[in-house]
Amino acid sequence: MYKYLFGPVPSRRLGISLGIDMVPKKVCSLNCVYCEVGVTTKHTTERMEYVRYDKVTSELDHYFANSPDPDYFTFSGSGEPTLNSRIGDVIRFVKSRKPHIPVAVLTNGTLLYDEEVQRELMDADLLLPSLDAATKGVFEKLNLPAPGLDFEKYIGGLKSFSKKFRGKIWLEIFILPGYNDTADELQKLKETLLDIRYDSVQINTLDRPGNIIDLRAATHAELKRITDAWNLKNVEIIAAAPARKKIPSYRKDAESAILETIARRPCTLDDLEKMLGLQAVEINKYLDVLEAEEKIVSVAQERGLFYQLKR
Numbered sequence: 335m336y337k338y339l340f341g342p343v344p345s346r347r348l349g350i351s352l353g354i355d356m357v358p359k360k361v362c363s364l365n366c367v368y369c370e371v372g373v374t375t376k377h378t379t380e381r382m383e384y385v386r387y388d389k390v391t392s393e394l395d396h397y398f399a400n401s402p403d404p405d406y407f408t409f410s411g412s413g414e415p416t417l418n419s420r421i422g423d424v425i426r427f428v429k430s431r432k433p434h435i436p437v438a439v440l441t442n443g444t445l446l447y448d449e450e451v452q453r454e455l456m457d458a459d460l461l462l463p464s465l466d467a468a469t470k471g472v473f474e475k476l477n478l479p480a481p482g483l484d485f486e487k488y489i490g491g492l493k494s495f496s497k498k499f500r501g502k503i504w505l506e507i508f509i510l511p512g513y514n515d516t517a518d519e520l521q522k523l524k525e526t527l528l529d530i531r532y533d534s535v536q537i538n539t540l541d542r543p544g545n546i547i548d549l550r551a552a553t554h555a556e557l558k559r560i561t562d563a564w565n566l567k568n569v570e571i572i573a574a575a576p577a578r579k580k581i582p583s584y585r586k587d588a589e590s591a592i593l594e595t596i597a598r599r600p601c602t603l604d605d606l607e608k609m610l611g612l613q614a615v616e617i618n619k620y621l622d623v624l625e626a627e628e629k630i631v632s633v634a635q636e637r638g639l640f641y642q643l644k645r
């Protein structure tokens with residue numbers, strides 16, 4: 335069982351993706367209300383070697399020797415990966431061992447203004463930064479930045495780095511009704527997009543319940559209205575979650591383990607992580623499918639959101 339690698343997971347955007355987790359749960363510069371990983375416990379912009387380089391690379395060496403190649407190596411997981419000060423070294427390590435496999439970095443983009451972070455990300459092939467807000471007020475309400483994180487600096491860094499980075503950029507915009515879907519915010523988001531060099535913009539909405547229980551996902555019709563109004567090139571609404579099941583690496587054994595555990599007693603995401611030794615991001619993908627198939631339901635209780643079998 336690896337501690338810093340997860341998967342390969344069936345990712346709707348990256349095919350079969352081996353996740354590399356560079357920070358413990360949960361170190362992040364944001365505390366987004368919709369976060370699937372849980373509440374940020376270390377809310378910071380301070381870069382450190384949160385997970386040691388030698389520990390990650392020794393797991394990678396073991397993986398390379400024993401497992402088939404994934405479609406992507408993806409830096410993501412329990413928080414913001416660019417907060418790890420050795421991310422550039424790990425990217426170079428992966429590229430030196432597996433030069434033919436692309437490296438993707440899922441980032442909230444808040445540190446892209448930092449020239450050191452920019453240098454470290456240069457060897458990646460694909461960057462997936464988030465952009466949920468075009469104004470400071472919405473950023474603070476939706477993404478809850480760490481103290482000292484300046485909104486203008488973040489947006490400025492995203493714009494300038496997009497023009498320096500040589501790889502592909504897939505921006506992700508998370509639409510959350512009641513937070514960033516006013517006409518004014520959507521117009522400003524469009525104006526911001528026009529100043530970013532991107533290959534695609536992927537519009538997403540709530541898959542799983544976030545930190546706040548009464549959030550709701552945008553409907554497909556709402557998302558479609560937004561993309562129609564923007565009328566920009568290469569903007570897509572990400573496919574619905576149940577399509578994941580069609581990906582060959584969808585692991586029936588993981589699905590069964592989750593179902594069997596929930597059948598014994600209702601569990602929170604945290605419970606499932608501890609009991610099954612799987613990462614929250616991975617478990618969430620199966621919960622998505624199971625909920626869409628109406629095999630399970632989520633119920634809000636005092637200790638959090640519990641998953642139980644649908645009777």
Ligand code: SF4
Pocket residue numbers: 362363364365366368369370371374412413414442
């Ligand atoms: S969604 Fe991403 S950026 Fe936002 S709090 Fe969670 S890990 Fe951090």
